[in-house]
Amino acid sequence: MAQVKGVAVIASIRYVREEYGDEAIGRVLAALPGEDREAIGPNPLVSSWYPMPAFLHFMQEAEKQLGEQDPKLVRNMGRASADYGITTIYKIFFKVGSPEFIIGKATRVFGRYYDTGEIVPVESAPGHAVFDIKDFEGAPQFCARIRGWMERTVELAGAKNLRSAHSQCVHRGDAVCRFEGTWD
Numbered sequence: 629m630a631q632v633k634g635v636a637v638i639a640s641i642r643y644v645r646e647e648y649g650d651e652a653i654g655r656v657l658a659a660l661p662g663e664d665r666e667a668i669g670p671n672p673l674v675s676s677w678y679p680m681p682a683f684l685h686f687m688q689e690a691e692k693q694l695g696e697q698d699p700k701l702v703r704n705m706g707r708a709s710a711d712y713g714i715t716t717i718y719k720i721f722f723k724v725g726s727p728e729f730i731i732g733k734a735t736r737v738f739g740r741y742y743d744t745g746e747i748v749p750v751e752s753a754p755g756h757a758v759f760d761i762k763d764f765e766g767a768p769q770f771c772a773r774i775r776g777w778m779e780r781t782v783e784l785a786g787a788k789n790l791r792s793a794h795s796q797c798v799h800r801g802d803a804v805c806r807f808e809g810t811w812d
Contacts, residue, residue: 629681630744636741637672638674639708643704664681668686680765703779728754745764746761759778764798778809
């Protein structure tokens with residue numbers, strides 16, 4: 629079973645709490661199946677690993693309950709995760725790196741958050757990048773979260789006027805999930 633690092637779980641919980649309040653996070657967690665609620669626990673730890681299905685169910689339930697208010701809820705979770713992450717060890721990369729440099733590091737960062745799958749850069753040039761995610765067990769919500777995370781990560785590295793697309797997706801029958809971005 630695929631696993632996700634606690635830092636990703638905590639970022640998603642934090643986002644819901646900060647945007648919608650304690651009552652909303654309580655509702656989302658209470659609506660999870662018992663095994664998912666138990667797996668995530670009331671206080672996930674940053675460095676622990678958690679079952680990916682529990683994490684996916686959390687995102688799905690948050691989307692179900694709060695998605696009418698924010699149709700890009702899970703994508704925004706990914707964006708917030710990038711914001712939260714730059715206050716930690718990765719902050720130095722953003723001080724010295726360009727968007728292209730940061731994208732080159734994404735493969736290593738991905739492996740620190742998820743124990744399956746990989747990011748494979750397809751193309752990286754000034755103002756443009758394409759990458760695939762291969763061999764990953766997930767759901768459409770995972771794709772939305774990763775897209776948001778990559779968008780915000782590239783913006784934090786200095787990209788302006790970012791335009792992104794999720795042009796291929798295993799959940800639409802494609803062989804890989806492909807993400808593309810262009811920026812000034």
